[in-house]
Amino acid sequence: MKKQFPLAIVFIAGMIFIVQFFSPAFTPIQERFTHWYIVVAVFAFVLGLANLTRLNLQKIHRQQEGWIYSIPLLIGLVGMALCSFIFGIEEGPFVWLFNNMMLPMSATMFSLLAFFVASASYRAFRARHKEAVMLLVAAVIVMLGQVPIGSAGFMGHLRLSDITQWIMAYPNMAGQRAIMIGAALGVVAISLRILLGIERAYLGED
Amino acid sequence: MSSLDRRIIFLVVALAVIIPLLLPIGLPIKPTAPVKAFYDSIELISEGSYVLISFDYDPSTMPELQPMAISLLYHCFSKNLKVVMIALWPQGAQMADLAMETVNQQLQAEGKPLPEYGKDYVNLGYKSGGGLVIIGLATNFGAIFPLDTNGTRISELPLMDKVKSAHDLQAVFSLSAGDPGIPAWVMVSRMAGYPTPPQPGETDITGKMLLLGGATAVSAPQFYPYLNTNQMQGLLGGMRGAADYETLLALPGTASEGMDPQSIAHLVIVVFIIMANIFFFLEKRQEERKAT
């Protein structure tokens, strides 16, 4: 029962969505499952939140390496959550914290990647063989063609930006399409395996 | 030289971005074909039609997608389109509010009337579920979004009287930083029975639904197959796409301002790559000479 019942749920839930595509008679039950899914998905976040809180409280309690940093983490978590419940999420401290702490930190974390991509390009991007040369040439043409510098004309009327657009619309499109078709067939295969109960990794251990 | 301290590289990249921001060059921006297709598609939508904008991104991709959001909202309000805003990412609803603030400031500066909440636009907020939200909207908006971000029932919003399902929409725009985003909208909307898109060259789009996207530059290349098969009718790719769109609308914005530092930074990285390969070949030749 501990395994059979969940497998039955997987099969029924998945088949409802598949059969509904062919027969609108299943639309009411499919709609009901859709509405339930939106609520169930929230609990996956709650699981992550509970785990995060437990791990950091443990770290502080056992005074593990870096435990001092768990304090601002928990203060931020509790503070932000309390602000939302006391003042609401449309204005007040919650919005101030979002605009002046969460937004800049989120943006800055990802902007660090600009430096690392430049450093990686210098240190690792080597034209060791024909395929690497093709990759390098395409990358350089696209990098220059995508910025206003690439709109400067040369060889008469041909612009680097025109070559870039051609690369994107034809050879790039062809390569991406092949990857897309291959990946789609893979997803279809794995979805079928999950629905039929062959793939059971998500059930965890006994 | 081939193993230069990376902090020197970081410093050069930082200067390549900071200097053009302080001393703008003013390089001309020429819009590309996918952006022109995006713009022309919106021009086909008749005044007073209902469109949906899905804010599927968070603050980490704001520099690329927020200018697109601002330009798109400005374009929609210029054509008197009625806008329903939703989000498939939690911070997306906040991005929508911030974009509206900027658009309102711009319209006020131009002396144009401001759009009225509830009549000209609504923000229904975020919903978890990704593709299942898209499926749910195909038949019943009210069941998926019973309240807006302010907690108001959508039955009390005049705009939502006319939008009961996706079949009442003339266009769906997804400003997407990942999944759920453009791939979910393209794949699931067809499965869920959304109206079909117009054929290329078709000017009467009554009963059809446009699907247009704004993507980060990281993901834009993988959406070209969707453009080729007309599953999407236009695409804005990265900050360059946003700058092109601002140029077509003659709307000053942060994306256009960012094109000068973008140009210089790209040039610097290309120089780094070329330099590194020159040193690589020189070192290789030295080693070969030593071996012989």
Add this chain to the structure above:
Amino acid sequence: MEIANIPFWDFFGVWVAALLTLFIFSFLYKDNPFYKFAEHLFVGISAGYFVGYYYYNVLLPNFWEPFYYQGRYEYLIAVILGITILFRLSRKQAWVSRFGFAFVIGCGAGINFISYLQSNALAQIYGTITPLVTLVSGEGGILVDWKNTVFNLVAIIGVCSALTYFYFSKPHKGFLGGVARLGIWFLMISFGASFGYTVMARISLLIGRMQFLIFDWIETTMNVINGNIAIGPIF
């Protein structure tokens, strides 16, 4: 001359944002306590943000509204399935979480089966089947559009050869090997284009932060110091 006004909390907020930005940028020199503090604070605030947002944007409208105000008690099933997911935290009762996860995985698998097959497989194959010779009507009658013919052939050959590369049931030798090799070249061009776009994306994010630091932080602060902008009262 009228002096512009900036609310105190807006100005204070800009300084908080700028300091946190610089804390994170300090990682570029080396890992340090300022960066670690900002990183952990970011994780905590993000988690707290999601708590508020999920409560107001999902639980209240999509569970409480239909359950309490519309009397739709079947929504209790969704909450029960959701609560089973939380049992993953317990070592002995973790098996209970299978029910909730099964529902989520099942719905996802069902949707993916149809959507990927329809949009990413069949529609893309359909899009590849284009006429080998593109014709256009002109002054001399029906003419061959050589430009689009060549371009479409590039696309068709590219898709077919790249797909051949992914066919591993036979060794890549002879004619098959040659076609697979051509496929690799198309894939390399795709990856090169993706790399170019990725560089653009990363630089754009850096430009965004620099625009904030220069125009929102430094310029505003200089204007306050020069007396061009006045700070409003705290309350």
